[in-house]
Amino acid sequence: MSDSSSTSPFLNVHQVAELLHLNEKKVYQLASDGAIPSTKVTGKWLFPRRLVEQWILESCHHGVLADRLMVTGSDDPLLSALIMRLNQQQQGHAFYGYSVTGTQLGLSLLSQGRADVCAIHWGRAEESELRHPALVRSHSGYRHWVLVRLFRRSQGLIIRAEDRHQPHDPSGLFGANRRWAIRQEGAGSQRFLKEWLAGHQLRLEQLNTHAVAYSEREIASLIARHDADIGPGTLSAANEFGLGFIPITEEAFDLVTPRNVYFRSLLQQMFDYLHSAAGLTLAQSLGGYTLDECGKLLWRGDDVQHT
Known part of the structure; x- marks a missing residue:
């Protein structure tokens, strides 16, 4: 192996085969199965050296x-x-x-x-x-x-404590006076919110969104601090901050x-x-x-x- 290849942050199939004492066909199989850290660039497999070395240690010691x-x-x-x-x-x-x-x-x-x-x-x-x-x-x-x-948990909408005893007609939750806190894309609670809105023939863009939060607790914290009025979350997060809650579904x-x-x-x-x-x-x-x-x-x- 040349000096340049030994310092490169990436290994090719041949180098990985040498490192693992495997034939190249087996390396291709490991990569295709996602069993070894790898990425495909312009049709060729590349293997991050640092992650491959970590993978070897993990495999040897069960972690x-x-x-x-x-x-x-x-x-x-x-x-x-x-x-x-x-x-x-x-x-x-x-x-x-x-x-x-x-x-x-x-x-x-x-x-x-x-x-x-x-x-x-x-x-x-x-x-x-x-x-x-x-x-x-x-x-x-x-x-x-x-x-x-x-576990399974109760998922719904977290609301201000002072709103907990008011009737909650869904149509009344979408007005311009309702300041929403939502989650980032890729969060399960954001997925829940989009699906719930779709059930009411609404899109996320139609909400009066005031903030994006990155956790259940941040949603609840924003509402507790009166920086938002409503947002998706769990009953446990609402209880933790002494807030109201509108149950929608149970999730796994x-x-x-x-x-x-x-x-x-x-x-x-x-x-x-x-x-x-x-x-x-x-x-x-x-x-x-x-x-x-x-x-x-x-x-x-x-x-x-x-x-």
């Missing part, structure tokens, strides 16, 4: 960072509270990280190997059996992922993770805590959660019917 779990994707108050409690239990022996990005960006980070777990929600609970696998399959690497139920809140990460004790401890008396009490105190399917394996990317 070289097995003492930490990086969670990304959708925002949720119960998930956030759960992770804080688990970190306290670990007392520095292990670490949970939670970075809220929204569903779509979270899946992108997972496919790049930058996160261990992605939290997603993409519509009503009764449609999640089809919607969530379809969404996951749109990202490279999905054949090595599994989909696990965390699921976790996407590589198969080897699914078996890590740190992830299993999340399910165990939510099944415990303390976890059930926590969910009840926040409001709007159903935990009866917590930890249920819903879908595997390597299932024969999805190949």
Whole structure:
């Protein structure tokens, strides 16, 4: 290998084959299956050197960072509270990280190997059996992922505390005097809002939008500070800020993770805590959660019917 090729941030198929002691046909297969960090440029596969080296370490150790779990994707108050409690239990022996990005960006980070777990929600609970696998399959690497139920939660519209006892005819929510806070594109709550509006023959552009928020809590915070009057969110986020709530639907809140990460004790401890008396009490105190399917394996990317 020449000096220039050894310093390049990218490897070609031949170089990866040499590095892994595989034939080039197997490397092509790994790339096509999304099993190795790669990208196709003008018909040729390129492999980011740093990510390939990280992938090798992860493969050798079932996660070289097995003492930490990086969670990304959708925002949720119960998930956030759960992770804080688990970190306290670990007392520095292990670490949970939670970075809220929204569903779509979270899946992108997972496919790049930058996160261990992605939290997603993409519509009503009764449609999640089809919607969530379809969404996951749109990202490279999905054949090595599994989909696990965390809980179901009440989704709707967060409103000002002083409006909670007023009648809420849907047509009255769209007037010019209603200041909306919405979510960024790719967030599950933004998807929910668009679909709900479509059911009323309205488009997002017709709302009096005053702010874009990047989490459930930011929506609630904007309304609590009187910087907005209404926005999409969960009952738990509304309760946390002492706000009103208009229930619209129940949605499934699921976790996407590589198969080897699914078996890590740190992830299993999340399910165990939510099944415990303390976890059930926590969910009840926040409001709007159903935990009866917590930890249920819903879908595997390597299932024969999805190949």
